[in-house]
Amino acid sequence: QVQLVESGGGLVQAGGSLRLSCAAAGRTFSRYTMGWFRQAPGKEREFVAAISWSGGSTYYADPVKGRITISRDNAKNTVYLQMNSLKPEDTAVYYCAARSSAVVDMSASMYDYWGQGTQVTVSS
DSSP states (O other), rough: OOOEEEOOOOOEETOEEEEEEEEEEEETGGGEEEEEEETTTSSOOOEEEOSHHHOOOOOEEEGGTTEEEEEETTTEEEEEEESSSSOGGGOOEEEEESSSSSSSOOOOOGEEEOOOOOEEEOOO
């Protein structure tokens, strides 16, 4: 069982930056693949980024490549999402998710645990 709590969302102007954090409660955090997803109003939840157990492998959705970086600190049971050059279309609720498998997946249905989400709003 893993409990996830996101933080760091907020309102930012286009071109600005935000760093989201996701703190996990559980002693086996290092054995979970971690992902970030987002959901804009009226749209399906979509994949943003994922990171392997060790942090050695990362994966990104095409719309965010080059602007967003996922990282993790297993000693702190925390995964991060550094978002730069933000655009209005990045506006969404961002969710952290954990998958109890070494295989990284980009499908939301393959993740076992979810946080409550944090709102990111990018103004033009």
